[in-house]
Amino acid sequence: MADQLDPTPYDALLLLSFGGPEGPDDVVPFLENVTAGRGIPRERLKEVGQHYFLFGGVSPINAQNRELLDALRDDFAAGGLDLPVYWGNRNWAPYLTDTLREMSDDGRRRVLVLTTSAYASYSGCRQYRENLADALAVLRSEGRPVPVVDKLRHYFNHPGFVGPMTDAVLAALAALPPGVRDGAHLAFTTHSIPTAAADTSGPAGGPADGGAYVAQHLDAAALVAGAVREATGVERPWRLVYQSRSGAPHIPWLEPDICDHLEAEHAAGAPAVVMVPIGFVSDHMEVKYDLDTEAAAKAADLGLPVARAATVGADPRFAAAVRDLVAERAAAERGEQPARCALGALGASHDVCPAGCCPARVPRAAAAGRD
Ligand SMILES: CC1=C(CCC(=O)O)c2cc3nc(cc4[nH]c(cc5[nH]c(cc1n2)c(C)c5CCC(=O)O)c(CCC(=O)O)c4C)C(CCC(=O)O)=C3C
Numbered sequence: 171m172a173d174q175l176d177p178t179p180y181d182a183l184l185l186l187s188f189g190g191p192e193g194p195d196d197v198v199p200f201l202e203n204v205t206a207g208r209g210i211p212r213e214r215l216k217e218v219g220q221h222y223f224l225f226g227g228v229s230p231i232n233a234q235n236r237e238l239l240d241a242l243r244d245d246f247a248a249g250g251l252d253l254p255v256y257w258g259n260r261n262w263a264p265y266l267t268d269t270l271r272e273m274s275d276d277g278r279r280r281v282l283v284l285t286t287s288a289y290a291s292y293s294g295c296r297q298y299r300e301n302l303a304d305a306l307a308v309l310r311s312e313g314r315p316v317p318v319v320d321k322l323r324h325y326f327n328h329p330g331f332v333g334p335m336t337d338a339v340l341a342a343l344a345a346l347p348p349g350v351r352d353g354a355h356l357a358f359t360t361h362s363i364p365t366a367a368a369d370t371s372g373p374a375g376g377p378a379d380g381g382a383y384v385a386q387h388l389d390a391a392a393l394v395a396g397a398v399r400e401a402t403g404v405e406r407p408w409r410l411v412y413q414s415r416s417g418a419p420h421i422p423w424l425e426p427d428i429c430d431h432l433e434a435e436h437a438a439g440a441p442a443v444v445m446v447p448i449g450f451v452s453d454h455m456e457v458k459y460d461l462d463t464e465a466a467a468k469a470a471d472l473g474l475p476v477a478r479a480a481t482v483g484a485d486p487r488f489a490a491a492v493r494d495l496v497a498e499r500a501a502a503e504r505g506e507q508p509a510r511c512a513l514g515a516l517g518a519s520h521d522v523c524p525a526g527c528c529p530a531r532v533p534r535a536a537a538a539g540r541d
């Protein structure tokens with residue numbers, strides 16, 4: 171038996187994710203949920219719908235979250251953390267509001283939240299906090315007890331995230347033809363967001379001073395690239411690039427796009443590229459379509475050998491990292507000074523988002539932060 175870890179003051183962990191369709195009839199309602207009032211061009215929506223229909227209308231994300239839930243429950247049981255784990259989504263069943271209602275009815279009063287986004291940004295952090303505030307408001311209106319919710323800190327630089335990503339890059343390199351392996355470049359990819367959102371991400375005045383989205387990705391990518399160099403003895407060029415852009419064309423989003431980057435790498439004579447989706451925690455549709463389908467087709471056109479690294483998914487080291495972060499945060503809430511495990515230049519990020527962190531264009535109520 172492992173030593174018991176003390177989760178006090180928490181009485182539950184909530185896995186909070188994006189959600190995805192589970193059949194063809196779900197696709198359009200899902201996209202309506204995702205884009206409610208957010209002005210995504212119709213053309214883009216039709217295109218995104220097609221991505222899902224290509225895969226039978228099923229996003230892999232819900233199955234992946236079920237696997238992660240199992241991994242977390244197994245890890246907590248083996249690691250001596252007696253804490254029930256629940257799951258709710260922003261855009262599809264099980265919906266966050268339904269899960270929080272169940273948690274309230276189960277008597278959960280102090281809830282720690284793990285989001286399936288490792289980084290700061292409006293979409294990856296504050297929007298989930300807004301979703302929590304909305305759901306808690308529903309419980310309040312129903313006269314139910316409303317639990318206090320806190321959000322786990324960003325985990326992009328935790329060894330339990332960096333380690334599996336490093337092994338995934340090594341596995342992808344091994345999948346390349348031997349002749350191009352040593353020369354292969356690394357393309358770390360993440361979701362493009364409007365540059366205006368990138369420029370205000372994270373806390374102003376913090377270590378990345380409002381540019382946390384890009385700074386955190388660069389930190390994580392440098393850690394993985396460094397660990398791959400250690401393991402292979404080969405120094406490889408690497409770059410952070412972007413994928414899955416939407417929004418109106420005249421609004422600037424982070425660039426370069428992965429497909430343009432593959433073209434530039436090919437033109438510059440790179441013998442091969444490993445695509446590393448460091449911005450995501452599972453191989454969901456943005457990975458399966460935008461990288462494995464679209465970018466892979468681009469590479470095939472160019473005659474450029476590519477391989478794609480897996481995401482952390484339900485890796486036991488990632489589950490153990492979550493256990494570590496839960497124990498750390500619980501100790502901090504009890505007024506102790508826990509060790510904070512973090513690699514890289516930025517250090518452990520804040521426990522509680524300060525006021526103004528990852529601001530929304532239109533201010534709205536958000537839970538689990540100072541504003
Ligand atoms: C930063 C970020 C993450 C990573 C952090 C996190 O994981 O939260 C992420 C994840 C995901 N994004 C996903 C899907 C979509 N994102 C969209 C739209 C957008 N994403 C944005 C940003 C992000 N998105 C933004 C700024 C938009 C446009 C405006 C808006 O609508 O906010 C749209 C609408 C159509 C389109 O524009 O593509 C869809 C369908 C799925 C599910 C995949 C599956 O089903 O397997 C996942 C995990």
Ligand SMILES: [Fe+2]
Pocket residue numbers: 290291295296372523527528
């Ligand atoms: Fe934030």
